[in-house]
Amino acid sequence: MYIYFSYLYDHVDETYTHSKTSQPPPPPPLPPMLGQFVVLISLLVSWSLGQSVFANEDDPIIERVGASNFAQAITSKDIILAEFTVPWCPHSKIFFPQLYSAAQQLKPHGIDIIQINCEKDEYICTELKINHYPTLKVFKNHRLARTADAEKDKTTEGIVQFMLAQQVSSVQKISTEEQLQDILQTNEENFVVVENAVTGFNKTYTELANEMFNTHVFVSFESKNNETNYDLAIYKPFNTTLNETRGEPIVYTGDLQPIMDSSQEFNSWLRYSVLPYFAEVTQDTFFSYMESKLPLAYYFYINKTDFEKDMPYFEKLGQKYKGQVNFIGLNALLFHNHVKFLNMREQFPLFAIHNMTNNRKYGIKQMPAEEYQNLKQVPFLNLEEVAQLVEDFVQGVADPLVKSEEIPETQEGNVLKVVAKNHDEIVHDANRDVIVRYYASWDVHSKSMEPLYNELADIFAQDESTRDKILFVDVDAGSNDILAFPVTSYPTIAMYPAGSESEPIVQQGPKTGKFLLSFIQNSGAHKLSGQEQYYARHPEEKQQKLPAVNDNGDVIVNADPDLKQEADPVEHDEL
CATH class of the missing domain: 3.40.30.10 (Glutaredoxin)
Structure with missing residues (x-):
């Protein structure tokens, strides 16, 4: 999810840019009253620009x-x-x-x-x-x-x-059915989650309530309520049921243990359970599907009549695979650019599946480009092929669509450019540690890290004792699908130790010179050190002690790579 929305975010500002060199014509004179208003606004802006954005160093507030x-x-x-x-x-x-x-x-x-x-x-x-x-x-x-x-x-x-x-408890404790009905009536525009005194659920239930209290009301019976014939349920707001009342609750009917053990599983159920079996999606509702973290099946249509004709079929698929795959319909005229993200050609109608957990994409067979261009009318979607692809995907036997750039004919600098076609053979090296930066060309964090990464590659390449023991690699993961190592955020730094065929070691913490050098030394087979050369260039970083973010997104209080002390984690937000 982060990858996709980061891409959208990083392209928003392109709409609002203007040329610094162009000279617009002078504006017409303002009416007297409007002119006075503009002067007042100018004075307020001038005053604000003279203020500091920060409190004083010793400010107690x-x-x-x-x-x-x-x-x-x-x-x-x-x-x-x-x-x-x-x-x-x-x-x-x-x-x-x-x-x-x-x-x-x-x-x-x-x-x-x-x-x-x-x-x-x-x-x-x-x-x-x-x-x-x-x-x-x-x-x-x-x-x-x-x-x-x-x-x-x-x-x-x-x-x-x-x-x-925020100081109010995220979970409301109740003891009677009447109290529950009062909560439902006073929170008509919120999702209401109800837990019926399930033993061993309190920790996970409270943990998720603390995260979702702004959008969901969490209720817990202090003792088992026999009038309520469920252990866990969610009530949808009346404004999402197309009725004046909430309707019946959505009851969790599966094994409770996975949800009790994992707030992520609980979160996912709360997200996908309230979604319809199949629906046409807009920009406003698309994010709800992304939040569920379930694989997403796309039906791109051109003709509204065909969409309505196929809708009952997709509703049956959505019902059959509820909790495994979400199904949505998209107007191809509005969302045609998203097809490229799914590694498909713009041939409509179209059906594809995106597994957001590992970023793999799947699609039904498409025509050669020339054949599609010569069509005289819009083709029909083969629903049997759709059903077979969904079943193969759920069973884990569907073949993903792999996107790869061509292998570069020439290389420059000390960082090797690698693509999907030659990734696996490059990263598993018998003699060299291979460190890889998985990036996206449109990602601002990837761009800001590039000079440092190139500098570290130069440091090890210029030292005769290390140049043949480590290889620095760049992979544009936005343009290449790496099936062996699905990338979920940019940039990701991974180490493939020399002579190892096991999973790569992923770097956690700030992507600064000090942390990256420590990562290379601790995770590589050769235990290479480039600290002396790097600190000669950047002496100010030698004594720097920085907090780091681990693989769970938690901030570690003392994250100096030379120290092993940790404190309570602090989770960070993936936008």
Whole structure:
């Protein structure tokens, strides 16, 4: 999910760019009253630009946090609001008085507000994938609240009300059916999740409630309620049932143990259970399907009549494979660009499946391009082929569609460019450690890391004692499908130790020179050290101690690669 939406996000601004060299014609004179208004706005903007976005260093109301104390700060209180910004951001300057006033009101309630300078401590903001300023993030119970949206109302009153609401328990305890009905009536626009005193479920139930309390109301019976004939259910809001009432609850009927053991499994069920068997999707509803994390089956249509004719068939498929595959319909005239993402040609109608867990794509057989271009009318979708592909996919025997660039004829520099066609034979080297940067050409984090990665490759290549023992590789994973190592976020750094055929070792933590060098030394078979050469170029990094993010997205309090101490993890948000 992160890969796809990062791609969308990184292309949004292209619509709003303007030429710095073009000179627009002078504007017409403004009416007197409008002119006075513009002058007033100009004065307000000038005043705001003269303000600082940060509190003073010794300010007792808002703490300025940096690399050395970031993790300690967010684990110091149960609820903390963090602002990520930069000194030059005009929006942050205008916003700061509201933030400061909110901090003053929240302080007596034990809620702190902290600030992080993303210009000074860029790597923190990169690790947490901060992509606009100011960004507000809530840390609750020492973890980043994934769904807590603190940015809906950036007024003092809005911030205070939102943060005080975080102190309320995420799970409402009840004992009677009447109490449940009262909750359903007072929360008509929210999903209501009900747990009927299931033994051993409390920890996972509360954990997910803390993440999803902004969109779901979580209710728990203190003792088994015999009037309620289910263990776990979810009630849909009345405005999603197309009726004036909620309708019957959606009851969980499978084995409860996987959900009790994993909040991710529980989360997935809450997402997909409320989705229809099959529906036409818009830009507004597409994200709901992505959130479920289930494989997504796409039916691209051109003719609305054909879509309505095929709809009952896809509804039956959706019912048959509920909980295994989600089925959606897309207007090919509006979403034709998405076909390229699925490794398919724009031949409609079209059916494809995307497994978001490993980023593999599957599709029905397509015509040669010339044959399709010579068609006199829109072809029909072969529904038997569709059904067979879905069944093969569920059984794990479908063949994925593999995208690969051509193998480069020439190479430049000390980083080898590798594609899907030659990936496996390159990365498994009998004599050399192979470190790979899986990136996407459109990803800003990949672009910012490229100079450092190239520099490290140069350092090892220039040393006669190391040049033949390590190979630096670049793979554009946005243009090449690596089936042996599905990439789920960019950039990903992986080590294939010399002489090993096992799974690669994935680098965790900040992608700084210090951390990458430690990763190379600790994970490679040759235990190569490039610290001396690197610190000669960057002496300021030698004593740097930085918090890191592990494979669960948790921030480690003391992440110096030379130290092994860890503290309570803090989960980070994948945007």
